[in-house]
Amino acid sequence: MYRPVEPDPVNTGVGIEELIKPHPSLILRHRQKSCFMLRKFFIPISFLMFACTLRAETLTIYTYDSFTSDWGPGPMITEAFEQECNCEIEWRSGVDAAALLSLLKLEGENSKADVILGLDTNLMAEAVGSGLVSPHGIDANYTLPMDWDDPHFVPYDYGYFALMYDSEALPNPPKSMEELVAGGTEKDLIIQDPRTSSPGLGFVFWLRSLYGEDTPEAWSRLSSRILTVTPGWGEAYGMFTNGEAPMVMSYTTSQSYHEVVEETSRYKALIFPEGHYMQVEVAGIGSYSDQSELARDFLDFLVSEKAQQFIPTTNWMYPVVDVGESVPEAMKALEQPEINFLLDPQEADEVREVWIAEWLASMN
Amino acid sequence: MEGYKPLIWPGLLALAFTPGIAIVAIIYMAWLSIWNLNALRIDSYVLEVLEFTIYQATLSTLFSLLFALPVARALARRTDFPGRGVILKLFGLPLVIPVVVTVFGITAIWGQNGLVSEFLEYLGFNGLSPLYGLTGILIAHTFFNMPLMVRLLLPIWESIPGEYWRIASMTGMNSLSMFRYIELPKLRDGLPGLVILVFLLCFTSFTIVLILGGGPQSTTIEVAIFHEVRSNFNIPKAILLALIQVGICLCVSLLLLKFALLQPGSATENRASIRPDIISPLGKINDAFWIALGCLWVGAPIAGIIAKGLLGPVVQVLVNQAVWEATLRSLMVGFGSGMIAVSLGLLLSSTTRDIAVRWNNTGLANRLELTGSQALIVSPIILGTGLFVILNPFIPVFEYNLYLATLINGFIAVPFVLRLVSPVLRENVEKHDALCNSLGLGGWNKIRIVEIPLAKKEIILAFALTTAMATGDLTSVVFFSAGRDPTLALMLYQALGNYRVNDSAVMALLLIVVCLMVFVVIERLGNVLLRS
Numbered sequence: 023m024y025r026p027v028e029p030d031p032v033n034t035g036v037g038i039e040e041l042i043k044p045h046p047s048l049i050l051r052h053r054q055k056s057c058f059m060l061r062k063f064f065i066p067i068s069f070l071m072f073a074c075t076l077r078a079e080t081l082t083i084y085t086y087d088s089f090t091s092d093w094g095p096g097p098m099i100t101e102a103f104e105q106e107c108n109c110e111i112e113w114r115s116g117v118d119a120a121a122l123l124s125l126l127k128l129e130g131e132n133s134k135a136d137v138i139l140g141l142d143t144n145l146m147a148e149a150v151g152s153g154l155v156s157p158h159g160i161d162a163n164y165t166l167p168m169d170w171d172d173p174h175f176v177p178y179d180y181g182y183f184a185l186m187y188d189s190e191a192l193p194n195p196p197k198s199m200e201e202l203v204a205g206g207t208e209k210d211l212i213i214q215d216p217r218t219s220s221p222g223l224g225f226v227f228w229l230r231s232l233y234g235e236d237t238p239e240a241w242s243r244l245s246s247r248i249l250t251v252t253p254g255w256g257e258a259y260g261m262f263t264n265g266e267a268p269m270v271m272s273y274t275t276s277q278s279y280h281e282v283v284e285e286t287s288r289y290k291a292l293i294f295p296e297g298h299y300m301q302v303e304v305a306g307i308g309s310y311s312d313q314s315e316l317a318r319d320f321l322d323f324l325v326s327e328k329a330q331q332f333i334p335t336t337n338w339m340y341p342v343v344d345v346g347e348s349v350p351e352a353m354k355a356l357e358q359p360e361i362n363f364l365l366d367p368q369e370a371d372e373v374r375e376v377w378i379a380e381w382l383a384s385m386n
Numbered sequence: 387m388e389g390y391k392p393l394i395w396p397g398l399l400a401l402a403f404t405p406g407i408a409i410v411a412i413i414y415m416a417w418l419s420i421w422n423l424n425a426l427r428i429d430s431y432v433l434e435v436l437e438f439t440i441y442q443a444t445l446s447t448l449f450s451l452l453f454a455l456p457v458a459r460a461l462a463r464r465t466d467f468p469g470r471g472v473i474l475k476l477f478g479l480p481l482v483i484p485v486v487v488t489v490f491g492i493t494a495i496w497g498q499n500g501l502v503s504e505f506l507e508y509l510g511f512n513g514l515s516p517l518y519g520l521t522g523i524l525i526a527h528t529f530f531n532m533p534l535m536v537r538l539l540l541p542i543w544e545s546i547p548g549e550y551w552r553i554a555s556m557t558g559m560n561s562l563s564m565f566r567y568i569e570l571p572k573l574r575d576g577l578p579g580l581v582i583l584v585f586l587l588c589f590t591s592f593t594i595v596l597i598l599g600g601g602p603q604s605t606t607i608e609v610a611i612f613h614e615v616r617s618n619f620n621i622p623k624a625i626l627l628a629l630i631q632v633g634i635c636l637c638v639s640l641l642l643l644k645f646a647l648l649q650p651g652s653a654t655e656n657r658a659s660i661r662p663d664i665i666s667p668l669g670k671i672n673d674a675f676w677i678a679l680g681c682l683w684v685g686a687p688i689a690g691i692i693a694k695g696l697l698g699p700v701v702q703v704l705v706n707q708a709v710w711e712a713t714l715r716s717l718m719v720g721f722g723s724g725m726i727a728v729s730l731g732l733l734l735s736s737t738t739r740d741i742a743v744r745w746n747n748t749g750l751a752n753r754l755e756l757t758g759s760q761a762l763i764v765s766p767i768i769l770g771t772g773l774f775v776i777l778n779p780f781i782p783v784f785e786y787n788l789y790l791a792t793l794i795n796g797f798i799a800v801p802f803v804l805r806l807v808s809p810v811l812r813e814n815v816e817k818h819d820a821l822c823n824s825l826g827l828g829g830w831n832k833i834r835i836v837e838i839p840l841a842k843k844e845i846i847l848a849f850a851l852t853t854a855m856a857t858g859d860l861t862s863v864v865f866f867s868a869g870r871d872p873t874l875a876l877m878l879y880q881a882l883g884n885y886r887v888n889d890s891a892v893m894a895l896l897l898i899v900v901c902l903m904v905f906v907v908i909e910r911l912g913n914v915l916l917r918s
Binding site for chain 2: 084087091112113114115116117120121123124125127128129132133134209215217218238245249250251252253254256257260264265266267274373379382385
């Protein structure tokens with residue numbers, strides 16, 4: 023269709039010239055086609071890309087499932103933080119806390135996590151050791167039952183692991199861990215997988231704190247009671263409230279959810295005289311984040327009263343700073359376990375894998 | 387026959403993708419574990435998982451077989467009664483309906499709060515215990531594999547020549563001796579291959595065990611690999627498990643090569659003749675019983691899904707924008723996989739066709755086509771693990787979750803394309819090659835003018851089928867999921883997990899409808915478009 027043009031003084035620099043014009047019908051068809059492509063694809067896509075650049079910064083937060091559910095703290099915290107940050111929060115969830123740590127390790131430096139929210143003291147040393155979090159430099163007036171000076175993680179709530187039971191389905195619940203472990207005639211307990219879930223891991227640590235070297239034996243006696251092992255807390259608790267089993271691994275504070283929201287005292291926490299294991303849930307700045315300033319602002323916000331006021335009635339855990347009347351009466355009135363266990367993060371990290379392997383072996 | 391060069395490069399190209407990528411992944415994983423011999427320790431956990439996997443696969447295969455034999459025999463004996471075609475279509479449904487949806491349907495019937503349990507309680511008995519562990523897995527596997535076996539057993543029965551029945555009638559055989567002397571010898575040829583196929587399917591089962599397994603007591607290797615990668619970040623252990631599974635599946639499927647699934651036809655006139663043992667009333671009752679039981683077994687969970695879905699909060703789910711976004715993602719995965727599967731399938735079968743017809747080497751052609759069916763050996767999870775290990779140093783794998791899921795689904799769907807398209811392509815070559823050569827028609831023009839129009843029905847069907855299957859896939863999607871951009875199947879899985887029973891009922895129905903719509907629309911629309 024084209025051929026080189028001999029240099030001529032009038033038209034220097036043109037180089038080529040159209041020799042044969044395509045048939046008009048061809049041009050028409052060609053043009054129609056390109057218009058179609060333009061209308062259907064390029065215009066919407068370029069609009070989309072334009073819209074993306076217009077949007078404010080996005081803060082990507084990795085967390086566990088139930089944090090972002092409709093009734094969890096996610097929606098309220100999003101609204102409150104977006105009002106002051108001129109940014110948009112993108113939540114990524116879908117798994118429970120321990121699986122979240124695994125995902126972060128799988129992603130490595132490709133991770134998009136600006137904030138990592140939802141690990142607990144049993145998992146945080148591993149996250150630090152894998153280089154997943156950077157120091158935050160935030161201090162707050164914590165009301166935790168212990169001192170907190172971890173440079174990498176801030177606490178955002180705490181609670182005590184406990185079994186919840188359905189008093190209608192189980193009129194005579196076990197009064198102690200010893201009675202529970204002694205076994206029952208039916209499969210009446212749902213627990214979470216310690217490899218994926220922080221309450222599941224908490225149960226492993228709890229039992230180990232009570233039974234020491236005898237834990238494998240305790241597990242194998244207990245396993246006759248275990249109906250199923252779910253990947254996350256949400257699954258287990260959903261099954262429990264649907265009546266699939268009368269006992270579930272959860273927190274003492276779960277009781278106040280039923281009292282406040284459902285106005286029923288049917289579901290209660292079992293307080294065992296042997297003592298309970300504590301959980302402190304933490305958040306940190308992703309070390310591969312390119313928005314660590316914004317992430318730091320978020321953590322600052324998370325431990326402030328503005329965010330903490332939502333914790334008691336959405337995540338159903340104790341807040342880490344004083345939020346006054348935001349803690350419902352039912353939660354204040356809860357019986358607190360007298361004996362509590364909590365391994366420090368470094369210690370927990372050293373024994374975690376061994377204890378999980380022990381659990382895995384005795385469950386089979 | 388001259389003037390025609392067999393096309394070799396398309397087949398090589400296709401083989402480079404499947405099984406090429408899988409082979410590279412396996413070799414790379416084996417290479418990694420050689421340098422990490424500590425991880426190759428087979429501990430008690432691995433042994434227990436292996437033991438349970440074999441145990442459940444054996445039981446599942448056994449139950450499916452024991453159920454399928456009488457149902458298939460009843461259907462083979464009653465060759466024409468009203469509704470037989472519908473029943474066969476019903477038995478084809480479990481293949482197309484997404485696994486995650488059928489798991490929902492099965493819990494709706496067999497679960498603790500399911501229909502059967504409620505009926506028993508109504509009658510004053512104890513309800514069923516919850517559907518976790520081995521029982522749930524066995525019920526679900528039988529749900530999938532009984533109908534599959536029936537559909538594959540029926541051709542064996544139909545291959546029995548009519549003359550046999552005439553002789554049976556003359557010698558006055560009763561039903562039992564007919565089974566003993568006529569049907570059993572026929573089955574003996576076809577059955578081993580079928581049993582091995584179903585065993586492999588149950589051995590590598592993922593979604594069912596993931597949802598119904600209920601923890602580490604009942605975990606298959608496939609699910610254990612998933613946990614090692616996604617929950618434990620224990621890649622060496624995942625690789626070890628993957629290599630064990632590949633090794634076992636490879637050995638078992640070598641057996642499969644020995645017993646071909648298809649039997650050559652017999653050299654009789656095959657005159658239609660009625661079986662003499664179908665007139666007795668007892669036989670009629672027997673057949674009716676088994677056919678009805680089979681239909682109930684397959685139909686009840688499907689009916690359960692539809693009923694529960696329609697009774698659920700339809701409007702709330704359908705106005706939820708997230709559900710539609712998820713549906714769109716499912717469709718993208720589906721279409722992408724369909725494209726990949728059909729492209730690879732066409733490339734491979736265009737070469738095997740030439741090998742079979744030009745070189746007259748059907749055996750080699752069939753064997754090449756079998757290597758395209760690597761999914762039975764290298765399951766989606768293992769392929770996913772391999773792709774993860776290979777790609778992770780270079781790209782953010784979990785950012786490309788949907789693309790990788792599309793790729794894997796495309797690969798595992800290639801056998802379905804081959805099964806549909808390859809016979810037609812071979813037949814067309816035999817029929818039209820001489821004419822094409824005499825007209826000097828070759829290359830692209832031949833493909834455009836002769837081959838595609840003649841095979842278009844099968845190509846469209848293959849595209850529709852593979853697209854519909856990938857649209858509802860959970861396995862690869864959940865393996866690469868990173869807490870965002872869920873597909874509809876993943877959303878349903880999460881809703882099921884979090885016990886949002888009502889929402890999941892509607893989503894299950896929506897997912898079925900979407901998959902069936904995809905199938906129907908592609909098939910209809912494709913035929914209309916290609917005709918014009």
